[in-house]
Amino acid sequence: MLNYVIRRLLLFVPLLAGISLAVFLVMHAIPGDLARMAAGPDAAESDVEQIRHNYGLDKPLSEQYVLYMQRLVLHGDLGDSFQTYAPVAEGIARTLPATLELATAGMLLALALGVPLGIVASLKPRSALDSALTAVAVAGVSAPGFFVGLLLMMLFSETLGWLPPTGRGSWQQLVMPALTLGLPYVATFSRLARSSMLDVLGEDYIRTAHAKGVSRRRVVLRHALANASIPLVTSFGLDFGRLLGGAVIVETVFAWPGMGRYMIDAIMVRDIYVVQGTILVFAALVVLINLLVDLAYGFLDPRITYA
Amino acid sequence: MPKALALVIDTVIPSPSAGRPARGFLRYLTAHRRWVALASLLVLAFITVGALVAPWLYDWTTVTQVDLGRALLPPHAGLWLGTDELGRDLLGRVLWGARITLLVAFGSVAMGMTVGVSLGAICGFYSNSATGALMRLMDFMIAFPRTLVAIIVVAVVGNSVLSLTVAIAISTMPIYVRFFAAPVRSLREREFVLASRAIGVGDAAILVRHIIPNVGSLIIVQATTSLAEAILIGSGLSFLGLGPPPPIPEWGAMIANSRAHLGTNPHVLLAPGCALFLVILSFNLVGDALRDYVDPRSRRSRH
Numbered sequence: 001m002l003n004y005v006i007r008r009l010l011l012f013v014p015l016l017a018g019i020s021l022a023v024f025l026v027m028h029a030i031p032g033d034l035a036r037m038a039a040g041p042d043a044a045e046s047d048v049e050q051i052r053h054n055y056g057l058d059k060p061l062s063e064q065y066v067l068y069m070q071r072l073v074l075h076g077d078l079g080d081s082f083q084t085y086a087p088v089a090e091g092i093a094r095t096l097p098a099t100l101e102l103a104t105a106g107m108l109l110a111l112a113l114g115v116p117l118g119i120v121a122s123l124k125p126r127s128a129l130d131s132a133l134t135a136v137a138v139a140g141v142s143a144p145g146f147f148v149g150l151l152l153m154m155l156f157s158e159t160l161g162w163l164p165p166t167g168r169g170s171w172q173q174l175v176m177p178a179l180t181l182g183l184p185y186v187a188t189f190s191r192l193a194r195s196s197m198l199d200v201l202g203e204d205y206i207r208t209a210h211a212k213g214v215s216r217r218r219v220v221l222r223h224a225l226a227n228a229s230i231p232l233v234t235s236f237g238l239d240f241g242r243l244l245g246g247a248v249i250v251e252t253v254f255a256w257p258g259m260g261r262y263m264i265d266a267i268m269v270r271d272i273y274v275v276q277g278t279i280l281v282f283a284a285l286v287v288l289i290n291l292l293v294d295l296a297y298g299f300l301d302p303r304i305t306y307a
Numbered sequence: 308m309p310k311a312l313a314l315v316i317d318t319v320i321p322s323p324s325a326g327r328p329a330r331g332f333l334r335y336l337t338a339h340r341r342w343v344a345l346a347s348l349l350v351l352a353f354i355t356v357g358a359l360v361a362p363w364l365y366d367w368t369t370v371t372q373v374d375l376g377r378a379l380l381p382p383h384a385g386l387w388l389g390t391d392e393l394g395r396d397l398l399g400r401v402l403w404g405a406r407i408t409l410l411v412a413f414g415s416v417a418m419g420m421t422v423g424v425s426l427g428a429i430c431g432f433y434s435n436s437a438t439g440a441l442m443r444l445m446d447f448m449i450a451f452p453r454t455l456v457a458i459i460v461v462a463v464v465g466n467s468v469l470s471l472t473v474a475i476a477i478s479t480m481p482i483y484v485r486f487f488a489a490p491v492r493s494l495r496e497r498e499f500v501l502a503s504r505a506i507g508v509g510d511a512a513i514l515v516r517h518i519i520p521n522v523g524s525l526i527i528v529q530a531t532t533s534l535a536e537a538i539l540i541g542s543g544l545s546f547l548g549l550g551p552p553p554p555i556p557e558w559g560a561m562i563a564n565s566r567a568h569l570g571t572n573p574h575v576l577l578a579p580g581c582a583l584f585l586v587i588l589s590f591n592l593v594g595d596a597l598r599d600y601v602d603p604r605s606r607r608s609r610h
Contacts, residue, residue, distance in 0.1 A: 029463055142588035144539055144543060144584065146543065146559070154570070158570035237450075244452045245453055248452075248547070249547065267462045282452070
């Protein structure tokens with residue numbers, strides 16, 4: 001088990017190195033003079049040259065990449081922003097907690113609403129609740145997050161005045177962003193919970209449990225749900241990546257000071273070190289979550305071993 | 308002699324035909340009382356026609372010219388959806404926006420699918436270390452947020468209708484590779500493929516003439532749901548300010564502009580927002596019905 005974790009973590013290194021190289025090349029493929037864009041339109045030619053030299057933009061591309069990686073590996077330094085001159089690592093440290101808070105809240109909300117709804121639907125397939133849930137699920141995945149977010153804002157902030165429209169700090173400010181982000185996944189999780197519960201409920205061991213007099217509640221919650229949760233966990237791993245993509249948009253709607261917004265603002269002004277750094281962190285998050293998901297299988301199904 | 312032999316083999320071992328005519332789909336929908344899917348088809352037809360005739364109903368200057376004298380008018384006769392913050396007719400902009408949305412959606416799905424289905428067919432047909440590595444790369448790209456991939460592409464190629472299309476195509480392409488590799492792999496072992504191989508048909512001809520046609524129905528189902536996703540990603544990028552530049556009427560950008568007027572003029576949000584939601588919803592519902600139509604197995608699991 002420990003060996004498995006170590007081996008998987010070691011695989012991170014070439015993966016992240018590959019991503020960093022790809023992003024580095026892509027960012028430098030952007031047409032236009034980076035030093036001039038960093039200096040601003042009215043900067044003197046000497047200032048532009050100074051910036052070009054300070055950021056090492058006058059060196060060959062291969063040397064720039066080696067230098068970037070050296071600083072990253074040896075000092076954990078992701079370079080400085082062209083715009084604010086602040087270290088990128090600082091910007092990420094400032095914005096990442098906000099994004100994680102939003103993503104976690106959105107996921108928990110989706111699980112807390114979606115899984116119970118799916119279980120109830122699976123116990124009474126083809127009931128009115130079941131078909132209503134299917135309808136809501138399609139609507140949930142079809143509604144763009146920014147439209148839902150603005151509708152919520154229109155209702156709860158502008159009309160009713162219950163919740164503050166933007167910002168981060170209080171729990172009231174987290175409600176609408178988390179709801180907007182989690183809504184499509186309520187649909188995904190309820191559908192998935194329903195179908196995997198329906199699969200499991202038809203198994204022999206469930207009938208055995210009923211036959212030996214185990215209460216219905218216990219059969220559903222202990223015997224069936226334990227096995228039905230494996231597809232849910234798989235989907236959780238894949239959905240978490242998509243959720244991070246959605247977070248970029250939700251952060252924009254609610255002026256949530258997260259890493260997605262930090263990245264978009266940097267893309268607009270071609271602030272390449274910020275873009276590179278944030279993408280690397282997003283990639284690391286995705287890879288890490290998938291590792292945790294693989295490990296979770298072992299707890300849910302003791303038959304799975306890690307060789 | 309191989310030609311005659313091929314003819315004989317084709318008659319003895321017919322290749323499984325998976326495609327059913329479109330007329331059958333309409334009949335299937337009415338026979339099974341799938342009214343919701345039928346209504347969705349109608350909505351899509353309506354919006355497509357609207358997009359096609361938009362230039363004859365509203366010329367380009369009407370939907371782009373600023374006229375602050377009639378800014379933020381509520382919907383009324385003549386201006387059925389009212390005007391936006393710059394005094395432009397919202398119905399005209401929503402119709403022109405449908406042109407952009409459908410153009411980007413169909414363009415990106417066509418582009419992404421052409422590359423994705425080809426790569427998927429190759430990965431499924433040949434299994435070696437190169438295609439294995441390619442599949443790994445696709446797996447990683449699928450785990451990575453698609454919106455982020457699309458954002459990075461737009462950052463490089465700039466913002467225009469074409470670059471938005473390319474960005475969506477690149478970000479969704481890995482799904483097609485993954486989705487089509489598996490059925491191709493199982494088709495590879497079927498009798499009609501082995502028979503073609505036995506009479507000396509080349510790999511390329513087998514792929515193009517025998518394998519691809521047999522995943523045709525899968526392609527159509529996947530394309531329909533992909534259109535919904537392409538519209539979702541495209542309007543999202545546009546909302547973030549990474550879409551075609553103003554004054555091009557794009558639904559995502561129109562929704563972004565409505566933000567300042569939420570409390571006072573909800574119609575500025577609702578006009579493009581409802582159009583967007585309705586189109587995505589319709590593509591998803593038609594896609595679901597198509598899946599049930601071509602794959603009877605999924606139809607059974609539904610009930």
